[in-house]
Amino acid sequence: MISPEQLRRYPFFAGLTADQLRGIAMISDEVSYQAKTLIFREGEEAQYLYVLVKGEVELLYSGGNEGDIADTFVGSIVQGEVFGISTMAGPFHLTASAKSEGLVETIKIEAAGLRAMCEVDHGLGYILMQHLAQALTQRLHEARIQLAAANKKN
Amino acid sequence: MISPEQLRRYPFFAGLTADQLRGIAMISDEVSYQAKTLIFREGEEAQYLYVLVKGEVELLYSGGNEGDIADTFVGSIVQGEVFGISTMAGPFHLTASAKSEGLVETIKIEAAGLRAMCEVDHGLGYILMQHLAQALTQRLHEARIQLAAANKKN
Numbered sequence: 001m002i003s004p005e006q007l008r009r010y011p012f013f014a015g016l017t018a019d020q021l022r023g024i025a026m027i028s029d030e031v032s033y034q035a036k037t038l039i040f041r042e043g044e045e046a047q048y049l050y051v052l053v054k055g056e057v058e059l060l061y062s063g064g065n066e067g068d069i070a071d072t073f074v075g076s077i078v079q080g081e082v083f084g085i086s087t088m089a090g091p092f093h094l095t096a097s098a099k100s101e102g103l104v105e106t107i108k109i110e111a112a113g114l115r116a117m118c119e120v121d122h123g124l125g126y127i128l129m130q131h132l133a134q135a136l137t138q139r140l141h142e143a144r145i146q147l148a149a150a151n152k153k154n
Numbered sequence: 155m156i157s158p159e160q161l162r163r164y165p166f167f168a169g170l171t172a173d174q175l176r177g178i179a180m181i182s183d184e185v186s187y188q189a190k191t192l193i194f195r196e197g198e199e200a201q202y203l204y205v206l207v208k209g210e211v212e213l214l215y216s217g218g219n220e221g222d223i224a225d226t227f228v229g230s231i232v233q234g235e236v237f238g239i240s241t242m243a244g245p246f247h248l249t250a251s252a253k254s255e256g257l258v259e260t261i262k263i264e265a266a267g268l269r270a271m272c273e274v275d276h277g278l279g280y281i282l283m284q285h286l287a288q289a290l291t292q293r294l295h296e297a298r299i300q301l302a303a304a305n306k307k308n
Contacts, residue, residue, distance in 0.1 A: 061298045072302040089287035095295055122276040129283030133243035136290035141249055143297040144215045148226040150304035 002028045002107060010051055012082045012131045020117075020124050027113035032105045039084075039098040039106075046087035046094050048108045052077050055104035059083070059096040059139075071097065075142045081135070087111035088132050156182045156261060164205055166236045166285045174271075174278050181267035186259050193238075193252040193260075200241035200248050202262045206231050209258035213237070213250040213293075225251065229296045235289070241265035242286050 004021040007013045007028070013021060030053070033039055039050070042062060056078060060071040074096055077083045086095045088111065118125030158175040161167045161182070167175060184207070187193055193204070196216060211231040228250055231237045240249045242265065272279030 061302055072298070072305050074298050074301060086291060089284065089291050095291060096298070118280065122280040126272065126276040126279035126283060129280060129287055130243065133283055133286050133290060136287060136294060137240060137243045137249060140290060140294050140297060143294060143301055144226070144228050144250070147228060147297055147301045147304060148215055150301060151226050 001026050010080055015127050023117055027110040029108050031108045033100040035100055035102045037100045040094055042094055042097040044094050046092045047111055048084055049087045049111055050084045051082050051107040052079055053105040056101040057083055058099045058101055061096045075139055085132055085135055155180050164234055169281050177271055181264040183262050185262045187254040189254055189256045191254045194248055196248055196251045198248050200246050201265055202238055203241045203265050204238045205236050205261040206233055207259040210255040212253045212255055215250045229293055239286055239289055
């Protein structure tokens, strides 16, 4: 468990009530990772939603079982952003791997608990899903910029 | 206005009540486009959410004002899918252009009205935002597959 105050500062939790923040804090923990650590692997069941408190995280993509593609850099997460967001949208399997660049500090939130809270409190679910959709839109934008640049080189 | 039954068959509206479907049908219209028509342009204000009823739509991306990138193909929309989804997640500007491949039939939903309905009915907002996040996750997956393939060629 962490203090609700630790969540309040992040845009992902903006607009939540004190009760909602307290609930999420109860299923959250602080976790640190050494540099160059694999935090989670693409294709695994999505068990946690992470908030990046300190450091930088790289997202890597290998196309799952669909080919012989080596890990491709598909974006980086900076301080204050959430990652492991496929934890919140079906089919609940991680769509990329996450690796710490340097030393990384995170808040790790139990995904099943967070999804359950959204089911009983649709106001919470609506806000979090909106923030999730915004984060996904941002990731999509980054992937497309890189794609356009890569196509230009070919 | 269309009939609520026209919405019920699409996965994006799965789980909605008869009242919720009726409300959305009231702000929806059927619109067709000839082949090779620009349905909307990247960067424009997002005014409508579209359901693709028939045909195929290409998504093109040019990086907005960030460079001299030509239109890059970033994915296609097939029958039954929604597009113009940046209409539902901030900052409410279209993140790609959409062009009809052949003749295209769509259902066009007023985005401001749909967002307003979500604000007063959080149960509706929660379901639609979940489906939106799933659609975005799918688009992200497609963009990353293409990115990994493009990087392999370089």
